[in-house]
Amino acid sequence: MNDIKIGLVGLGTVGSSVLKMVTENQDKVQNITGRQLSVKTVVVRNVKKHQDAVSSDIQLTTDLNAIINDPEIKIVVEVMGGVHPAKEVITQLLNAKKHVVTANKDLIASAGEELAALARQNHCDLMYEASVAGGIPILRTIVTSFAADHITEVKGIVNGTTNYILTQMQRQNWSYDQSLQKAQELGFAESDPTNDVEGIDAAYKMIILTQFSYGTHIKLEDMAVEGISTIQLEDVAQADAFGYTIKLLGVSRRIDGGVFAEVGPVLVPKDHPLATINNENNAVMVTGEAVGETLFYGPGAGGLPTANSVLSDIVSVTKNIALGTTGNSFNNFRDELGKVDPAQVIYPYYLSLKMLDVPGQMLKLTQIMTQIGASFSQIVQTKNDDQSARVVIITHEMSKAQLHDLKAQLNDVETISLLSAYKVL
Known part of the structure; x- marks a missing residue:
């Protein structure tokens, strides 16, 4: 026995x-x-x-x-x-x-x-x-240590492959392809890295974290999932100049009676704890109404x-x-929470745009931002080798609904292209 x-x-x-x-x-x-x-x-x-x-x-x-x-x-x-x-x-x-x-x-x-x-x-x-x-005991911690608290947000770096790649892009000034190749050589990335670099692996983990945190199951198709394969070195350098580092974050928030969850590149302020998590390491930040913000850090794989x-x-x-107590679920917490209206999901955004370098283009952009009720916080413009300019903007807080409207309107402007749009933490 x-x-x-x-x-x-x-x-x-x-x-x-x-x-x-x-x-x-x-x-x-x-x-x-x-x-x-x-x-x-x-x-x-x-x-x-x-x-x-x-x-x-x-x-x-x-x-x-x-x-x-x-x-x-x-x-x-x-x-x-x-x-x-x-x-x-x-x-x-x-x-x-x-x-x-x-x-x-x-x-x-x-x-x-x-x-x-x-x-x-x-x-x-x-x-x-x-x-x-x-190696981070995050699930059992949520089940036991947060059992009496009301979790309002869980976010973090939950994929070591992408974190290693982004760390090398920032520290070594390597391109995405160079950084991925090094990650593969070291065994941090698979020969087919799609699930990692396109954010799918992180999304699966956020589904589990959401279930444990709020008692609600969400599906992959309900989440916006964006990876890091299109991140340019120019964006990494510009984010650094603005005082941020780019991380692939999973974010899951309780907003009123609903849950919002997504995975994508995020500009994290350099003085934020998540900005200090480098290479293949992971970190999960859990926010509870009673305890406030707590950070769990450690190796994400191996x-x-x-x-x-x-x-x-x-x-x-x-x-x-x-x-003699077998047969109980690992996580017994169940709660029915709905989806969140995109108008309730509010963040500043980092926007990288390519536009024809002729008079009137910034006016067009300003008019579109005015129409959707959004505004600029910081703007940097540089000239490209061709007849175009690269304009990088950090907006004031705006909703996902406003971002959707911005993308739709920019699609109708032949002289302006939106290259990237990342949340700012």
């Missing part, structure tokens, strides 16, 4: 780190939980590839049934990644009455509610602390940091098994 066997599905960077941490921290975990943990079976695609990575007392197999049909295995860690077949695998495991720990953000963001309901139905635990911000969060979940499940 004091021994709990664990199954692993996947033995990549995170899986091998989980195996290492479970093995090396057995004594501490037993001291905390009163139970001895050990990995019994590991399911992989290619047994030969991983034979040297596991000890002889661990079964290495390609057959998931070796875990499903083993009554000794109580907890299974899924670290294979991707939505499919991970969803089908976890569904089988929960139906087999296995408690599941996963680091799979894509799956939890898209099918988390369905899997959580299945876990409750089978009186199993489904834990996924490692799905957001790697084998051991992520495995640490996985082991934290394993310990929680082990405690629940010992106490």
Whole structure:
């Protein structure tokens, strides 16, 4: 009764780190939980590839049934990644009455509610602390430490790849392509970096953070998601001159009876805590009515940091098994909040425009800004090599509805092009 066997599905960077941490921290975990943990079976695609990575007392197999049909295995860690077949695998495991720990953000963001309901139905635990911000214990902190507070905003840098790239663009004056290539060389970026650099990975994490913070599930299609692949060095330098640094931020806010969430490049003041988060690190800032602003900082990815969060979940499940309290949702908070009117989402904006360098163009822009009820705070104009000028503006606060109107009206002006529009924190 004091021994709990664990199954692993996947033995990549995170899986091998989980195996290492479970093995090396057995004594501490037993001291905390009163139970001895050990990995019994590991399911992989290619047994030969991983034979040297596991000890002889661990079964290495390609057959998931070796875990499903083993009554000794109580907890299974899924670290294979991707939505499919991970969803089908976890569904089988929960139906087999296995408690599941996963680091799979894509799956939890898209099918988390369905899997959580299945876990409750089978009186199993489904834990996924490692799905957001790697080694930062942000989800459990929101569930426990903010249980009595009213969270009004959660925002942060939740993708290490994009943060590394933007850091290099600012510090080294490298182009986006140069910075991405270096990130790939160092293993911070995949060979196909689309999910990271286009903001999709960050959006999945914001969906999970929104669910935990406000009890409301939002869908990817409900969010505005913009990545960093079109950011120009000129914008990085101009933001710096204005006193800002550009970061890819996920922002989720409670506004009246609704929730607004999006991902995109944001100009962050240099004296703001998020401006100091560099390279592959992550940070999440949670704002509560009682506690005010709190910042959680740490490595956003990597084998051991992520495995640490996985082991934290394993310990929680082990405690629940010992106490007979399994089957409760990781996050029980539920609240029905609607969408937010774009007129209620207010920020200053950084606008970069290219316009024909002839008289009257600034007048056209000023007239459009006047028509939508917006105004300028700062303006810088530089001449390009051709017959055009680059105009960069920071506006006073304006709504997303006004920004939409501005874009629509500029589309009808042949001599002015809007190159970028980023929120200013």
